[in-house]
Amino acid sequence: MTKKILVTNDDGVMSPGLLALVKEMRVFGDVFIMAPDRNWSGGGHVKTLDRALRVREFRLEDGTQAFASDGAPSDCVSLAVLGYFKEKFDLVVSGINFGANLGHDVTYSGTVTAAMEAVIADLPGVAFSLELPEGHVGPLDFSASAYAAHIVIQNVLEHGLLPEILLNVNIPYLKKEEIKGFRVTRQGLRVYHSRLDERVDPRNRPYYWIGGDAPTGVPETGTDVGALSEGFISVSPLQLDLTAYRALSEINTWEWEDASEN
Amino acid sequence: MTKKILVTNDDGVMSPGLLALVKEMRVFGDVFIMAPDRNWSGGGHVKTLDRALRVREFRLEDGTQAFASDGAPSDCVSLAVLGYFKEKFDLVVSGINFGANLGHDVTYSGTVTAAMEAVIADLPGVAFSLELPEGHVGPLDFSASAYAAHIVIQNVLEHGLLPEILLNVNIPYLKKEEIKGFRVTRQGLRVYHSRLDERVDPRNRPYYWIGGDAPTGVPETGTDVGALSEGFISVSPLQLDLTAYRALSEINTWEWEDASEN
Numbered sequence: 001m002t003k004k005i006l007v008t009n010d011d012g013v014m015s016p017g018l019l020a021l022v023k024e025m026r027v028f029g030d031v032f033i034m035a036p037d038r039n040w041s042g043g044g045h046v047k048t049l050d051r052a053l054r055v056r057e058f059r060l061e062d063g064t065q066a067f068a069s070d071g072a073p074s075d076c077v078s079l080a081v082l083g084y085f086k087e088k089f090d091l092v093v094s095g096i097n098f099g100a101n102l103g104h105d106v107t108y109s110g111t112v113t114a115a116m117e118a119v120i121a122d123l124p125g126v127a128f129s130l131e132l133p134e135g136h137v138g139p140l141d142f143s144a145s146a147y148a149a150h151i152v153i154q155n156v157l158e159h160g161l162l163p164e165i166l167l168n169v170n171i172p173y174l175k176k177e178e179i180k181g182f183r184v185t186r187q188g189l190r191v192y193h194s195r196l197d198e199r200v201d202p203r204n205r206p207y208y209w210i211g212g213d214a215p216t217g218v219p220e221t222g223t224d225v226g227a228l229s230e231g232f233i234s235v236s237p238l239q240l241d242l243t244a245y246r247a248l249s250e251i252n253t254w255e256w257e258d259a260s261e262n
Numbered sequence: 263m264t265k266k267i268l269v270t271n272d273d274g275v276m277s278p279g280l281l282a283l284v285k286e287m288r289v290f291g292d293v294f295i296m297a298p299d300r301n302w303s304g305g306g307h308v309k310t311l312d313r314a315l316r317v318r319e320f321r322l323e324d325g326t327q328a329f330a331s332d333g334a335p336s337d338c339v340s341l342a343v344l345g346y347f348k349e350k351f352d353l354v355v356s357g358i359n360f361g362a363n364l365g366h367d368v369t370y371s372g373t374v375t376a377a378m379e380a381v382i383a384d385l386p387g388v389a390f391s392l393e394l395p396e397g398h399v400g401p402l403d404f405s406a407s408a409y410a411a412h413i414v415i416q417n418v419l420e421h422g423l424l425p426e427i428l429l430n431v432n433i434p435y436l437k438k439e440e441i442k443g444f445r446v447t448r449q450g451l452r453v454y455h456s457r458l459d460e461r462v463d464p465r466n467r468p469y470y471w472i473g474g475d476a477p478t479g480v481p482e483t484g485t486d487v488g489a490l491s492e493g494f495i496s497v498s499p500l501q502l503d504l505t506a507y508r509a510l511s512e513i514n515t516w517e518w519e520d521a522s523e524n
Contacts, residue, residue, distance in 0.1 A: 044306025044334070045369040052461070052469040072306070078472050082458035104382055104502055107307040107369055120366055120454065155516040165506045167513075182518035186505040192382065196344035199314070207314040210340050237509040240366055243448040244427045244501035251429075251499055254417040256444035 003029030003090040003157065006118075008076045010040045010097060010110025013068040017096035019060050020142035021128060024149045025093060028157060032087060033066035034080040036073055036110075041099070045113035046072035053079060073114035081121045091156065092118030095128030096145045100170045102217055102224045103190030106238060115166040119240060124156055125166040131173040131228055134214065144176045148233045151182065164241065170224055170234040183232040188223025191216045265291030265352040265419065268380075270338045272302040272359060272372025275330040279358035281322050282404035283390060286411045287355060290419060294349060295328035296342040298335055298372075303361070307375035308334035315341060335376035343383045353418065354380035357390030358407045362432045364479055364486045365452030368500060377428040381502060386418055387428040393435040393490055396476065406438045410495045413444065426503065432486055432496040445494040450485025453478045 005025045009018045013035040025031045037056070040046075053071040060066050067084070069076050077092055094114040101109040111127045118125030130145045148171045161167065168187075172179065195212035217225030227234035267287045271280045275297040287293045299318070302308075315333045322328050329346070331338050339354055356376040363371040373389045380387030392407045410433045423429065430449075434441065457474035479487030489496035 039312070042309040042311055044308045044336075044375065046306045047304040047370050047472065049304055049472060050301070052471045054467075054469055074306075075472070078456060079458065079470060082456055082472070084458065084470070106504055107375065107378060107502070108309050113306065113369065116369060151517075151519055155513075155518075159512075159516055162506070162509055162512075165509050184510055184514045184516075184518075186507065186510065187503050194340060194344055196341065196346065205316075207316055208341060208346070209314045210309065210311060210337070210344070235513065237506040237513055238504040239506035239509075240369070240504075241449050242368055242500040242502075242504065244424070244499040245448070247424055247427050247499035247501075248446055248448065250421075250424075251417075251497065252446045254421055255413075256417075256446075256497075257413055 004087050005029050005031050006080050006089045006092045007031055007033050008035045008073050008094050008114050010036065010043065010073045010114065012036050012039050013058050013066050016139065017098055017130065017142065019062065020146055021093060021096050021149055022060065022064060024146045027150065028153055032080065032085050034076040034084065035066065035068060036076060037068040037070055040072050040110040042108050043072050043110045044108055045116055046074050048072065048075045055079065055084065073110040074117040077114050077117040077121065081123065089123055092123050092125045093128065093153065096142060097129035098132055099129060100131040100228060101127065101129040101168060102170060103188045105190055106168060106187065112168055116240060119164060119166045124161040126152060126156060126169060127166065128169045130171045133173045141175065144174055144179050145171045147176050152235060164239050165237050168236040168238050170228055172228045172231055174231060178231065179233060180231040183227035183234055185224045185227050185234045185236045186222060187236055187238065188220060188225035189218040191218065266349050267291050267293050268339065268342045268351045268354045269293055269295050270297045270335050270356050270376050272298065272305065272335040272376065274298050274301050275320050275328055278401065279360055279392065279404065281324065282408055283355060283358050283411055284322065284326060286408045289412065290415055294342065294347050296338040296346065297328065297330060298338060299330035299332055302334050302372040304370050305334050305372045306370055307378055308336050310334065310337045317341065317346065335372040336379040339376050339379040339383065343385065351385055354385050354387045355390065355415065358404060359391035360394055361391060362393040362490060363389065363391040363430060364432060365450045367452055368430060368449065374430055378502060381426060381428045386423040388414060388418060388431060389428065390431045392433045395435045403437065406436055406441050407433045409438050414497060426501050427499050430498040430500050432490055434490045434493055436493060440493065441495060442493040445489035445496055447486045447489050447496045447498045448484060449498055449500065450482055450487035451480040453480065
């Protein structure tokens, strides 16, 4: 049976990264597209409940029918799986994002949180992000990313994903033939270099940019950051259970006064 | 030495839940307030990089000086810890939220993601949320929440939190004397009942609400949902490492074609 695949992203429906992913997904089944009408990078895991959402039809560069919503990437997934398309989906993929989503990026990332939303809807979700070379200008080469998407989705369709698990895939910015292969990794450590940049507007009122250098990472072997730095495609299984199990027993020994005895 | 405590929330600076938390935190040290100027519920873990942020001074109902920003709760934490106050904080607390943040709510929740932002900035972060009785109208009783905040923060200041760990505290909507005590819990399962509600505007164009009944939960013992349903205050240690470690070895056995051999 043909698979029904939902494609979304967080850079917006116009992104060439979305088109690259759509083209690769067509190999596996029928593709439906619901993506934000603007960039939502760093937008987090959003559930828009206080306003209604609009959806409009859109055509990708190659003429493919797509739908653009004014919601976040996770809202796009909700719209699609709750019935906009009147289809039962088999898979949700998100990307290909401009810029890696490594370490602590995952809860900020619209690309990754769209895949989280898929998992909450009981569907396999996979996020794809391409490392952006610093200072890069001009069109990006998505051939390594398309290759990564092909191998990963082939595996997901063959083996399935455990419930509650999504995949966060990051691709180094290398030519396809330079890629060393795949590494199944754990989430590594991002190092943010944020700095507050205070400026004054023409009316003499202050405003504040969250500025500073781009985040770096600790390139430890076995992590997503490490895999990319060594030229591998990183595949990290993530879960939505954030419980810090290792902390439970210690916190249990704290003084938890019994309120009923007060 | 007096502790410096940052208080934020996701319901907005005007929320009586914020004031209730501020009052309780004064017992432990100097309180600084940076909160959103509007409601950000369900707003996710946001990092606002594409626009500047504004901050304006505000007075809480009791005259306390506060600051309101047009960013998300996590942006408020960034503004505060990156230098708006020129203070080194010892602790970041968020809440008291109108409505529990249980199970999968945690990545959506502005209250919880503010505490995540604290952890990313290497500070202990604690989120407090009060269960909302369905259909409740009128002022809320924060006395049980204030009690919970007191006991939890006393413990956090005495024992510290492991790096990378935040606490997600949920309080049942009961009178203080009805509370059965505390339970250290794992993240439970939320059950969402979202439904797409298509409507037509006066100009005959469709728009879409993410509607449906309020989420429920699986009240399993040992979980946050279970603790609340049994009348306990729930304290869940959460971590920012989302790696699904139990899935690593199986995914490692998938066919990861070596790209260099192609």
